Amino acid sequence: MKRNRLIASAACAAIAGALTLTACSGGDSDSNGDSNADKEITFMFRGGPDEKAAYETAIAKYTADTGVKVKVIVTDADQYATKLQAAVAGNNVPDVFYIEQASLQSYVSSGVLMDITDEVAASGIDLDNIWPYGVDSYRFDGTLQGTPDGALYGLPKDVGPFSFGYNKTMLEAAGIPLPDPEIPLSWDDFVDISKQLTTDTDGDGAIDQWGTGLNVQWNLQSMVWSNGGDWTNEDRTKVTVDTPEFAEALQQFADLTNVDKVTPSASDAATLDTYQRWMAGEIGFFPVGPWDVSTYNKLDFDYDLIPWPALSTGQSATWIGSLGIGVSETTKYPEDAVKLVTYLSADPAAQETLVAAGVQIPNLIDMAETWAAKPDSTPANNQEFLDIVQDYGRAMPAAFTYGAEWYDELWTNIQPVLDGKQTAADYLAEEQPKMQALLDESNGTAEQAAAGS
Amino acid sequence: MTTTAESTTTGSGLTSEQRAKQASRRLHRSEHRWALAFVAAPIVGFLLFTLYPICFAVYTSLTSWNGLGPKTFVGLDNYVTLFGDEYFRISMYNTFFYMIGIPIGLALSLLLALALNRKIVGRTTFRTIYYVPVISSLAAIAIVWQFAYNGDFGLINQVLAWFGIDGPDWLQNTATVKPAIIIMAIWKGLGYSMLLYLAAIQGVPASLHEAAALDGANSFQRLRNITLPMVRPVTFFLVVTNIIAGSQIFTEINIMTPNGGPEFSSASIVWYIVRKAFKYQQVGYATAMAVVLGVLVFVITLIQFRLNRRNSFSID
Numbered sequence: 001m002k003r004n005r006l007i008a009s010a011a012c013a014a015i016a017g018a019l020t021l022t023a024c025s026g027g028d029s030d031s032n033g034d035s036n037a038d039k040e041i042t043f044m045f046r047g048g049p050d051e052k053a054a055y056e057t058a059i060a061k062y063t064a065d066t067g068v069k070v071k072v073i074v075t076d077a078d079q080y081a082t083k084l085q086a087a088v089a090g091n092n093v094p095d096v097f098y099i100e101q102a103s104l105q106s107y108v109s110s111g112v113l114m115d116i117t118d119e120v121a122a123s124g125i126d127l128d129n130i131w132p133y134g135v136d137s138y139r140f141d142g143t144l145q146g147t148p149d150g151a152l153y154g155l156p157k158d159v160g161p162f163s164f165g166y167n168k169t170m171l172e173a174a175g176i177p178l179p180d181p182e183i184p185l186s187w188d189d190f191v192d193i194s195k196q197l198t199t200d201t202d203g204d205g206a207i208d209q210w211g212t213g214l215n216v217q218w219n220l221q222s223m224v225w226s227n228g229g230d231w232t233n234e235d236r237t238k239v240t241v242d243t244p245e246f247a248e249a250l251q252q253f254a255d256l257t258n259v260d261k262v263t264p265s266a267s268d269a270a271t272l273d274t275y276q277r278w279m280a281g282e283i284g285f286f287p288v289g290p291w292d293v294s295t296y297n298k299l300d301f302d303y304d305l306i307p308w309p310a311l312s313t314g315q316s317a318t319w320i321g322s323l324g325i326g327v328s329e330t331t332k333y334p335e336d337a338v339k340l341v342t343y344l345s346a347d348p349a350a351q352e353t354l355v356a357a358g359v360q361i362p363n364l365i366d367m368a369e370t371w372a373a374k375p376d377s378t379p380a381n382n383q384e385f386l387d388i389v390q391d392y393g394r395a396m397p398a399a400f401t402y403g404a405e406w407y408d409e410l411w412t413n414i415q416p417v418l419d420g421k422q423t424a425a426d427y428l429a430e431e432q433p434k435m436q437a438l439l440d441e442s443n444g445t446a447e448q449a450a451a452g453s
Numbered sequence: 454m455t456t457t458a459e460s461t462t463t464g465s466g467l468t469s470e471q472r473a474k475q476a477s478r479r480l481h482r483s484e485h486r487w488a489l490a491f492v493a494a495p496i497v498g499f500l501l502f503t504l505y506p507i508c509f510a511v512y513t514s515l516t517s518w519n520g521l522g523p524k525t526f527v528g529l530d531n532y533v534t535l536f537g538d539e540y541f542r543i544s545m546y547n548t549f550f551y552m553i554g555i556p557i558g559l560a561l562s563l564l565l566a567l568a569l570n571r572k573i574v575g576r577t578t579f580r581t582i583y584y585v586p587v588i589s590s591l592a593a594i595a596i597v598w599q600f601a602y603n604g605d606f607g608l609i610n611q612v613l614a615w616f617g618i619d620g621p622d623w624l625q626n627t628a629t630v631k632p633a634i635i636i637m638a639i640w641k642g643l644g645y646s647m648l649l650y651l652a653a654i655q656g657v658p659a660s661l662h663e664a665a666a667l668d669g670a671n672s673f674q675r676l677r678n679i680t681l682p683m684v685r686p687v688t689f690f691l692v693v694t695n696i697i698a699g700s701q702i703f704t705e706i707n708i709m710t711p712n713g714g715p716e717f718s719s720a721s722i723v724w725y726i727v728r729k730a731f732k733y734q735q736v737g738y739a740t741a742m743a744v745v746l747g748v749l750v751f752v753i754t755l756i757q758f759r760l761n762r763r764n765s766f767s768i769d
Contacts, residue, residue, distance in 0.1 A: 082731055088521050106734055110522025266625075405733045413716045448517065448525060 036067035041337050043344075044073040044087070044094035045157075045325075046080035050294070050357035058350030062343040068336045088112055093328040095337045096344075099154050101137050101145075101322055101399040108140055108153055109449035114327045117152040119338035125346050129365050131389050134159040137399065138324045142450055144235070145400040153326055155345035158290075158360040160321035161388035162218070164308045165288035165379065167281060169301035170197065170209070179306045181381040184316040187252065190285070190309035194262035197284040211262035212285040213274030216253060216418060217411055219287060221397065222308045223249040225317030231397035231407065232439070239439050241410065242432040249311060250417065250424035258420035266419060289321075290385055294358025297378050305384035307392075320393035361385050402446035406438035514741035519734040531741035541742060543717050544725040547631065551702055551721065554635040555695045559688065562643050566650035567676075580651075584644035591641070595708035598637045599624065602709075624710055627718040634705055634719060646691050653684040689761050693754055700750050703727065722746055 043059070045051070052074060059070045073094060075083050080098065087093050093112060107113045120127065127135055132148070134156030141150035171178055176193055179185050185193070194211020201209050224230065229245035232238060240246065257263045264274060264283075278286040281301050288296060288305060296303060307316035325344055327337045344350065351362045355371060361382075362368040372383045398407035410431055416422040514531055516524035535541050569580055586594065601608040604622030613620040623633040657680055665675050703723040706713075713720035713728070720728075722742065730739035 085520055085731065085734075103734070106519050106521060110519060112521055403733050405735075412713070415715050445517065445519070449519070449522065 036336075037069075039067075039333055039336060040069040040071055041095040041331065041333055041340060042071045042073060043096040043340065044075070044080075044084065045098045046075050046077045048359075050354065050359045054350050054353035054357065055344060057353050058343045058347045059340075061347060061349060062340055066336060066339060068333070068340075070340060091330070093330055095328050095331040095333065096340050097326060097328070098157060099138070099324045099326040101324065101395070102401065102404045104138060104153060104324070104326075105140060105145055105400075105402045105446055106449065107326070109446070111329050113153045114329045114331065114334060114337075115151045115153060116155075116327050116334075116338045116341070119327075119335055120152055120155070120342065122335075123339055123342045125342045130156065130346055130363050131159045131365060131368075133320055133389060133393070133395070134322055134363060137322050137395065138326070146395060154324035155341050156363055157323040157325050157345065158354075158363065159389055160289055160291065160323075160360065161385045161393050162222075162318050162321065163288050163305045163384050163388055164222075164285065164318070165296075165303045165305050166285050167278075167283065167301050168304055170281065170284055178304075181304070181306055181384065184307040184310040184314075186314075187309055187311050191256070191260050191262065194256075194284060195260060198262045208282060210264050210277070210283050211260075212256065213263045213269060213277060213283050214253065214256065214287070215274070216414060220250060220253055221394075222316075222318045223253055223311055225394060226308065226313055226315055227252075227311035228313050232401075236401055237439070237443060239406065239432055239435040241435060242428045244425075245312070247423075247425040247428050250428065252311070254418050254420060254424060257418065288379070290361045291359050293379070293382075297358060304379045305381040307384065307387075316392050318388055318393055319396050320389055321396065322399075361389070401439065402442045402449070406435045406442055409435050409438055510740050510744060513737055514744045516737045517735075518737040518740075520730065520736035521734070524737065527737070531738045532745070534738065535741055535745065540717060540720070540725060541722075544713075544720045544722045547718070547720055548700060548702065548722045550631050551635055551638065552696065552699045554639045555692065555699060557635075558639040558642050558695070559646055559691055561639065562646035563650050563684075563688075565643065565647045566654055567680075569647070570651060570654050580647075583647055586641045587644040587648075591704045592708060594637070594641060595705040598633075598705075599709045602633050624719075625715055627715050630710060630714045630719045634702075634709065637705060637709075638699075638702070642695070646695075649687050649691065650684060653687040654680060657683045689757070693757055696753060696757075697750055700746060 043055075045055070052072075055072070059072065063069060081100075081103075084093075084097060088110075099107060099113065104113070135152070136146055136148050136150075137156065138154035139145065139147060139150035139152055141147055144150070166179060168178065171193075174197060176196060179193075191211075197209060197211040198207060199209050200207050224246050227245045227249040229243050229249055230240055233240055257265065263269070264277060272280075274283060274286070277283050279295070279299055281299070288303070308318050310316050325341050327334065327341060331337045345363055348364065348367060351364055351367060354360050355362050355367075362371055368386055371377070372386050396407075398404035401407070413431070414427065417424055417427045513524065515526060515528060517527045517530070518524040565583060569576055569583075573579075600606075602623035604610065604620075604625065607620075607623070609623065610620030621629045623629045661679050661683075662675055665679055670678070701723050702721045706719055706721050706724045707727070710719040713724060723746070726739045726742050726746070729735045729742070
């Protein structure tokens, strides 16, 4: 009997254990002392070895300064969002984590992100020395995101000006004068040079060098904006992709392949994408982001940055990406967590590690200016990155809306336009109502969420 | 058992009959407790991991929820939206299109099973070869097939080129992306169906074949009138499980065509649900789609069982 009881109680304990496990939130047990040595905050982010190394520097310094320990969780880029969502659903949000511009509003209205305005002010870092675009991206006043007056919900991990470059070695070999690093090429000149570059260099009858090779999802923004068009109106309520300016820009994008024939054909591009071809030295003009610099500097040819070619307005335009670092609303140590954010975003030593690795430009304005002014840097004209952040870069069309579904809709059925089987104007006229419906829906959800919180 | 021993020592003032009765009652009681404990495990599991999630899902499908914050009750709104959603329609169509592979796969695996049931040289080797895809990781297989389907360097087009055929860029072409995925799915599932058919064929009593042979039935007639009816339960099982699995096709789509294929031509319903829930945070709406899918699969399976009952027969 005793043995049976023992087994029975063991079985009960096991079942009870299994039940409580599912209900367990995994929260840390309360620490007793107030001393910082007992504190531990969790930091979750995604990224490669460079980011990891840089953050280890910043975190070591942070722990040395404050005594607070930091537990780091690194994930793959494509797993990050799912993992964060699971953490939120399980009430086990990391104290400090990366946040995307486009999901900021839903995280704020769901009470996941903490308003860190006061803590950042108290931490003593100089916000004016961080790129305004980077800081303002994480401001939200309850209706509009990205405005300078909203409450602060994060600091930038980086700002990513998406610049344009050319293969210097190739242009010199073709005897083409190098483009001016200050004045943008006109679209016609750009197409003209691209035509000269598109040739069969080894004489086997197949073209093996192209003027350019752009990706509609990442490069159309520059063309549309430079042509005076945009995705939405100012207050992001109306989709404006059916304007003539927008249509003309998209048509010119498609014409690069179908009419001007200065890009690899769709099947050439499917075989080896244009990114690989650019790195193999087969492409004249190609976009360059700060995160590309470490890779591109190892290539066999020289390259440099220029302003984006300008369409009808005569002005260059491009986008600036950004990723933010936010603090959980449920953190036990709000002040320490915010302090960690300031170290990650604005610690000079960490910034230097990241910049030296060639994966981003400095977040700190004074440091960036010194960096760009250095005479022997590669690319030589890396001042262009700063010009984009300071002057002509914009946020991605969907960066500040509640979700990006309306924006992604444009790309889903765009292939016939790129293949020259449908005109840009026809396609955009078809798409506008669909995108508008999705944008209305997302704005509706945003209002509902704002009202609910 | 210890129980009996204990009861004899404690119940000293009773007759032996009463004692025996009491002992057996005790024995039963303790056995009942055990029985209940064993029954409770699956029931608790069912309540906790099946019934509760189903109720939760049905409720969630009636709300607008981003998966993070509080839910807002919206009634049947999600279901109304769903019937006007073009992508829901397309992804449903794609999902059913993929099921074309099921009869093809079953026919091929039956043929293989018949072939490998004969005494041919290297029978075990062949059986192993056909079964290897079944135990391989689907994610790894999808990546390998993605390479094979590459327009210029892919294995498939290289082989086609030997015969002078200029193969398409399989996964980038709206006309070929679904057949490409079907071919891969058939290849992957072949070994499993083959194994079940093999077992069923070997279970057909030899006496039936002998009797039929004595009556002058040739081998084709024996196949048609003996083997096929005898393996029908396996066919039924495979059709049901394949349709249920086929309606949930996701991994290969997500790996081989991460954006749902050119113009949404490869997106399956589960792929669309995942995208809505985890990319666009429309968990309420995605759950509504999942509920519709669940009901649909349930109804289809019910119909199959009905049809099967009408067709089934037994030999004594």
